[in-house]
Amino acid sequence: MSKNICGRFAPTPSGRMHLGNVLCALLAWLSVRQQGGRMVLRIEDLDAMRCPRQYADLLEEDILWLGIDWDEGGSKGGPRGPYYQSECAPLYEKALQKLREKGLLYPCFCSRAQLHAASAPHLSDGQVLYNGHCRSLSAEEAAQLSKIRRPADRLRVPDRTITFVDGCQGPYTESLPLECGDFLVRRSDGVFAYQLAVVADDARMGVTEVVRGKDLLSSTARQIYLFELLGFPPPHYRHIPLLLAPDGRRLSKRDHDLSLEVLRQSLPDARPLIGLLAFLCGQLPRPEPISPRELLPLFCWDNVPKENIRIPAQWYQTPPQNWNISALRNR
Structure with missing residues (x-):
């Protein structure tokens, strides 16, 4: 493992993750693991009233179900804690x-x-x-x-x-x-x-790469300026496309868009879901059930699109229990 490379997934546990959150976690994990780096799970629960700890615990269960691991952070802890923002005042x-x-x-x-x-x-x-x-x-x-x-x-x-x-x-x-x-x-x-x-x-945890949605691109200049004022080098940023519903609306936890709660109840495992996301972000020629670990040698940042990705209606409307191997191969 390269100690010099560090990525992170930093979700806000205000509800169950939706498909866009999963895509961010997947790409952040693929990027840092391909470089042999360290992966941090940071829980961004600044507003403790909106982010009860049970949501953070469910979030960890969801990430593990997806086949994504991390080296430090969350309930695992580690040498650079606290990893819950509510504890960092x-x-x-x-x-x-x-x-x-x-x-x-x-x-x-x-x-x-x-x-x-x-x-x-x-x-x-x-x-x-x-x-x-x-x-x-x-x-x-x-x-x-x-x-x-x-x-x-x-x-x-x-x-x-x-x-x-x-x-x-x-x-x-x-x-x-x-x-x-x-x-x-x-x-x-x-x-x-x-x-x-x-x-x-990010400075305290030694984060060198930040993968997050392009909706946060406009906040990056402010953060680079803060890094400079506090005396730390900024990480390298990668702002990925957002996943959109078929009508062009951004996915949201509030609207329960393809939440992990529904997906986990309907799918036997996460491989069809990972395959669908890999296809949508240019990593597979067709949606094929695959695990994050199996996808790792195929991953290439050059194939990730810049523009937001609209989920095809047939997948958005198809009950997740029908996302089986044969159905995916035929689409």
Whole structure:
């Protein structure tokens, strides 16, 4: 095993995984195992109310059912824990303090309604470009507002452009002030923001490769900037296509799209499911039941498409119990 290569699967246990989550776990595992690297399972349960521990336990059962293993993390533990973000607040506080000492943080008292005002420009990921309302508050003004409302912590960004080459999507460039804006690192309720948490965790765990959905591509510039501020090299990123329902809608846990709960009840094992995903992402010429381990020598990043993948209606609508070997071979 190469100690220098480390990948991770970092799901949010707010419900059972859907097929898009499975694809991300599969490609992350194939990539790191093909390189002889270390695989980490990190549970991103920052919002503990939405992510009870039983969902995290079910998630581990689902991953093992798929034939995907990991070297450290989750309930297995390891030398770079904690691996549950809900247990990492002291570590995130240290990272926050480093940013504060650099003079890069300021308190933000804006309400959700103010942030989502009709005049506020929206980013490509649906978030709002912050207008800098609280950026120039004096210490006296901030102290007065603190008596009324608990502030969030916002990071001041410079007039700078971040450029990197994504391993799946290719070259990507983003202007921090024009396409990102000053962003939150801790919410007003005290919960640390995803951007800070994921950077602190990837740095601490020695992650060198991040495989995740292309919906997170636009957050990468912010994370690269945070890695730089905290003094760590960023990992190599690969943003994979999203799986879409036949009507073009993104799969979601909320809509119970092809969830592992239904799939596990209907399929005798995970091989037909792995074969279907391997076919959809260009690793097999036809959907053929296969295990992740059997797929490993065939895996090639060059064959993974850049564009989102729409699941054919005949598979989306066919009861999973009919996804047997003969049926798959005939499609």
